[in-house]
Amino acid sequence: MTCSDGGGPALFRLVRFWSRRWAGLAAGEQRQVQHVHTLEAVHSAVTGGVEPSVGEVAHRLGLDHSGASRLVRDATAAGYLARAESEVDRRRTVPRLTESGQELLTGALDWQRAAFGELTEDWPEADRQRFAGYLQRLAEQVDGPQRSA
Template sequence: MSGSSTPTDGGPALFRLVRFWSRRWIQRGAQDRQPDLRHAQHVQVVEAVAGAADSPGEATITAVAHQLGLDHSGASRMVRDATAAGYLSRHGSDLDRRRTALHLTPAGHRLLADAHDWQRRVFDRLTENWPAADRRRFAGYLQRLADDLPHHD
């Protein structure tokens, strides 16, 4: 513990973890076997599209903007770039003819799977010295926190 933190002072600890993971994401590019993982923006968009597709409705640019906390034009550029890279396809919406629905391509599914594999490997390395029960408990708490995120927008 540093400074005046207490065992229940989760906010600063959470943000230290976020900074740690963000730096690892940026630094891992050269040694990563999968060069597409270096494109963090593509991974973010693919994650957002997959997340929006899992919720009621469809994955749209508006849904991506909401998931990533961006304005519509920023999300539109990221979607355009991920589409040009072959990770997304765009089709007319089944729900509203005026909208465009986004879908992961096979390359997008591979990118998402590769990103999740890398994330699991990092988690395993960070907790490798922990007892298995602690690892499972912590993973469960992280999943619970992540699952609760949409409720706090």
């Protein structure tokens, strides 16, 4: 296998691989996956120094505002998020992780780390670290500031 195609097709094969597995989950588990996506978006905004508004969640998940609003509403109803006063504009509320939301997110991140470890277990440690760094760099680019269209 060569890198002459720039890696794009391989990246999307990986995306399809994981999305098919999540799409095959039972309805309740699928809902939990949606909650995890939402919690990850809120968490990555906070750790990136950005207030986690619904608009920010939409940007990080690649959704429109109404889709992100539904996900935030559902995660709030499930007890994973709570509304908190905005630190930027006291007239607004923003989503914050609850204790159960943090537990769900921690479990999901632990599973993701284990999956990465299993997928790359026969790689030399230097390759694993290099690949992890490239994945993190790509994710940070995607999570970066919203770009105007």
